Amino acid sequence: MTLGDAVDALVLGIVEGLTEFVPVSSTGHQIVVADLLNFRGDFAIAFNVIIQLGAILAVVWEYRGKIVHVVAGLPSDREAQRFTRNLLIAFFPAVILGLLFADIIQEYLFNPITVATALVIGGLIILWAEKRDHRVRANSTEEMRWSDALKIGLCQCLALIPGTSRSGSTIMGGLIFGMSRKAATEFSFFLAIPTMIGATVYMFLKHGSTLLAGDLGVLAIGFVTSFIFAMIAVRGLLKFIGQHSYAVFAWYRIAFGLFILATWVFGWIDWTSVTDL
Template structure:
């Protein structure tokens, strides 16, 4: 397989999975096993293309970001609460990410860990979907500071590959009584500081390993992940509104079981 084709495939995987509760990191780790490429060679690439998916959220929700920015200028309470909640939820990821960075990178090498996390995460989603009692909170600005802090702590569990940052954030919010749509949008917007911070940290750490050829491949993966994420996020909200998160839970369970079967029988 050529490097260009690998870059395109990984860009598609990133764009499809980043904002779904199925774990983009986990799928990229499993792609290593299925496609047989060198994971060390593509480790920085997988991180560097994340901003493509992030940009898709900016493009889809630019009106929201503009309204919040204008609200901050006018010192409106709703806009202040919006930014406050995202910053509060972001803090635990920063603290734990810096403290356990080496351990997290070690886990990225374990496809078996990913497979089990997919299965257990799928079961957790089914349970939470059935038992959680949610209510409309009026959007992200209607979430309390205390709830935001708890969501941030739960999101940090997603540092284990296969758990899913989006899934942990959404399910954590629903356990706290937050409605599905707000929970999903909270995960989208929280991804901006979380993924941007993680990307910058890793690119600075591995800057000496990036060559001119890598930059071209990263550009391809960036564009592919952006385009794919645009389509996926729109479809995701339509599915969630109609069917909830159960379809993604069952997908996780089936994908995780299939991955375990492949890993143990190859």
Template structure:
């Protein structure tokens, strides 16, 4: 029964935080320490529930994904000119972080996955989000379809910051979108679309290295976490897109500061 509740709690944490600019990795590391759920089994469990979260986004954006590969025709929406985001935009957005992540994978896992580095990253990432809100340029891409290749690549370069656990992939990409001229909605949509190949490849790579920690007795435990993460992520993405237009990024940055302070004083001290 205790394992069941751990699966539910961690599934909720993953689903709520994976696509919000608050860092799912950071929250899972810290909540895992609070629950006493750490080690190789916990790391493998986190990979599985991340796949649950990404499945929610894949279903929400399935028409877009099929369109990228020419399997479904959609009308363009970019500034009324019939423009449409293509596969090159996505590749330009994901290649920088994936390349650096592959080369530095062992360093990141060994040196940056700790509660202390995560708390620091929550603060630094929050400051970056506030900076992006205040320094954002004139909006030249009101929708995702208005993004240029240069803007997509710029967002991809900024996404490299998310390799620091706790910085937040969605936080870095949405903030990066604002800095290159995208609207909040365009930046969020592009961030979620990029998440699909990045998370599938990253999680798949980690799972290949960790599958030996899976056993038949854990199937129910992992299934509960996967399902909870999927449902909560679906609700979180739909709600976040509506909320972002009203509150922007600053409230999420403030939350990051509060979370970092709470974890520092109540867990790490």
């Protein structure tokens, strides 16, 4: 492991941790930053899979009490059963579409220009969702109906397009369909666990063979860094939404997306992973 490899792993781990659970698209940021670092290929894909597990572990740790309570209550607790049912309902639409179209999406849409476009469009949608009349019907994840879960699951499918943001799609979907900010955000966190574990297993089966024993140091740096910064992001986001809307993330998305598009149009940066659009 060279110093350059360690720095790349550190940077990408920070990016993953800070962006995975906020509505700015972690995949989009990873694509852009990896392109700038010239960090590509099958190993890069496998590396991203590993550091995503670090981010997921942060949510599992933060909500370990509720997770244990739900698992222990599954045999007899109707509330735990309803929560698990809603989680599975929301989980499966993205699984089905992901299995059908993942390779096509990765081949044609995993590039900085697609990401930038999706960032801008997603930012505008967040602004619209925040300005509309928001009537709260569910103040907690326990008050969700199965139909709410299905709608949020369908919204999550939009995140198959890099730059859209899985958390952004599910949180905004929750707000639009009558959930409070806290409830929508927490359900997005919980939904990330099976969704990202499923995606990780799928990608690892495809690209795990590229990992070698000598890569352990790089992977460890990315994994630990992702865990630490994801923990910071999750706790910070929950505090932030208690007093603020998601508009600031929308403006960040729009500004960042327009900047990337400007660098492309004016030739300031050679986005080498851009495909023919």
